[in-house]
Amino acid sequence: MFGLVPWKKSGNGSAALANRSEHPLELFRNEFDTLFDRFFSGQPEPNGSGWGMETDETDSALTVKMDAPGFEPGDFDVRVSGDTLRVTAGRQDEKGNGWFQRRFQRSVTLPAAVDADQVQAKYTNGVLELSLPKAEQAGWKKIAVQGG
Numbered sequence: 733m734f735g736l737v738p739w740k741k742s743g744n745g746s747a748a749l750a751n752r753s754e755h756p757l758e759l760f761r762n763e764f765d766t767l768f769d770r771f772f773s774g775q776p777e778p779n780g781s782g783w784g785m786e787t788d789e790t791d792s793a794l795t796v797k798m799d800a801p802g803f804e805p806g807d808f809d810v811r812v813s814g815d816t817l818r819v820t821a822g823r824q825d826e827k828g829n830g831w832f833q834r835r836f837q838r839s840v841t842l843p844a845a846v847d848a849d850q851v852q853a854k855y856t857n858g859v860l861e862l863s864l865p866k867a868e869q870a871g872w873k874k875i876a877v878q879g880g
Contacts, residue, residue: 789843794864800836801858808860812848816841819860 784799800808800821807821821836846864854861 785838785840792866794842794844794846794862794866796840796842796862796864798838798860798862799858800855800860802834803836803855803858805855808853808855810851810853810860810862812846812851812864815843815845817846817862817864819862 786797788795796817798819800819803821803823807823809820811818817840819836819838819840822834824831824833826832842864845867847867850865852863
């Protein structure tokens with residue numbers, strides 16, 4: 733939300749910036765406005781943290797939960813290759829005489845390779861939850877060396 737910079741005329745008639753309010757409610761309002769603007773812009777925060785993600789690992793599987801509000805299950809494209817997970821989503825809605833576009837993309841290196849054929853994804857209440865069974869680890873195999 734854009735606003736004018738507060739100012740007041742000093743005693744000699746020149747314009748000077750007014751002191752910013754340090755009142756807790758004013759600070760809260762400013763923080764809320766910033767949060768609101770970032771949410772509706774569809775862009776992650778400037779520091780790159782983006783929307784939240786949570787991971788859990790067991791001996792046999794990984795679970796990944798990603799915050800991705802404002803989408804429908806059909807908006808997602810989830811891909812896995814070895815130990816890399818890529819999630820993209822896109823949505824375009826009409827609003828009045830225009831439209832609103834939202835995009836989400838995240839690539840993650842997983843702590844283990846997963847079995848891509850067994851991955852399951854569920855989207856509920858703005859959270860994408862992925863169940864990623866680990867791929868079978870190849871054990872050591874003795875290789876016989878042939879003579880010339």
